[in-house]
Amino acid sequence: MHTRLGPALPRHAEKAVADALADTRVVLINGARQSGKSTLVRLVATGRDTEWRDLDAALMRQAALSDPDGFVESDELMVIDEIQRAPELLLSIKARVDADARPGQYLLTGSARVLGLRALPDTLVGRMETVELWPFSQGEIDGSPDGFLDAVFAQGPGLRHDSEVRRADYAERIVRGGFPEAVARTTDKRRRAFFDSYIGDLIARDVRQLSEIERTAEMRALVRLLAARSGQLLVPSALGNELGLGANTVKRYLSLLEEVYLIKRIPAWSRNLSSRATMTPKMAFVDAGMAASIIGADARSLQRPGGHLGPLLEGFVLMELARQIGWSETDVAMHHYRTKDQVEVDAVLESRRGEVVGIEVKAASTVRAEDFRHLHHLADRLGDDFLVGIVLHTGPQTLPFGPKMLAVPVSALWEVPRPD
DSSP: OOOOOOOOOOHHHHHHHHHHHHHOSEEEEEEOTTSSHHHHHHHHHTTSOEEEEETTSHHHHHHHHHOHHHHTOOSSEEEEEOGGGOTTHHHHHHHHHHHOOOSSOEEEEESSOGGGOTTOOOOOTTTEEEEEEOSOOHHHHHTOOOOHHHHHHHHGGGOOOOOOOOHHHHHHHHHHOSOHHHHHOOSHHHHHHHHHHHHHHIIIIIIHHHHOOOOHHHHHHHHHHHHHTTTSBOOHHHHHHHHTOOHHHHHHHHHHHHHTTSEEEEOBOOTTSOTTBOOOOEEEESOHHHHHHHTTOOHHHHTSTTOSHHHHHHHHHHHHHHHHHTTOSSOEEEEEEEBTTOOEEEEEEEETTSOEEEEEEOOSSSOOGGGGHHHHHHHHHHGGGEEEEEEEESSSOOEEOSTTEEEEETTHHHHSOOOO
16 A cells, blocks of 8 residues: 555644634534544643543543532633533533633533434533544545645646555555554454454443443344445335334434444435435445444455445545545535436535535546446536536546546545645
């Protein structure tokens, strides 16, 4: 692999958190367990007078529940780790920041979508800013720019990028994933041990805490099924039929898995362009390495005929784009597009100005004109709002395929710099 595995840091999120603390009373870092939240907090807190509270510790949690008002009292920046373990504290924090409007009073972290917890007493609307932290992007691992989103909306069909990353390298990147602990492990066996332990702990601990579910075998079966379908439509009734579960049970389980940052829904997009557009969301595993481990795939098996490289590569791309949306200067929303006539565009990126970039993902290293047919469908319906259609592929070159159409190597996502 052409990659530099130095000490990766969540560099993009560090600036976002520091900026938020400068003008917001409460900042919440929300993200997957072991995605680097503690490292990020240490970076941001360096040079500040800080009090620390870790709610993973049983004694600390008991103190928080016994005297929430006293627990959050501080004249310094207070860091409260794993706030979802005592969401009742948010009422006490609300009272403190309502009485004192100074920015930068509380820095909270959570391994679940705290605002989605059913027991949450108050959402701190207008007083709290949330920064989502995902596992490392490829650019954070490599020390490369991660500037694709800003570049594509600035340059459109003028985007150019040649790549030294090959198909086998992409397979290696997928199975490695982006969790700091997985990136640091140098053998497949040790990495699989991390992923196995992570999933076991997540279901036995975080998911059960959120919902008090008892039938964890059903949840594990659903997770395996979802890992094999990363990048595909999310249809609860179909999943339920395969697992022998009711659709409502599957919906509840899916919500739980999204709350603990194992999966991400990609909503459908239409802009009323076609009455035949479906509104079914798509699902991506937050970490491609996790998904590959769950289905027992390694870099070699992914490349075999009939392997899972295509679906896992699509999920990998969707999550690289999701990460960049969090720090790009361009304000972008990501959807997917699919009609009842099976016209499908893997990712539809729309800027606040209404400009649209369509993206298709192909695991092949060669691209054909017919790979653009669905992008042409979208371009015809959008007219001038359609900026560019891109087929991301595993080959080395950017090639034009007619007006507003480009074939671009996947590595452009993290190797293309942000425009000056």
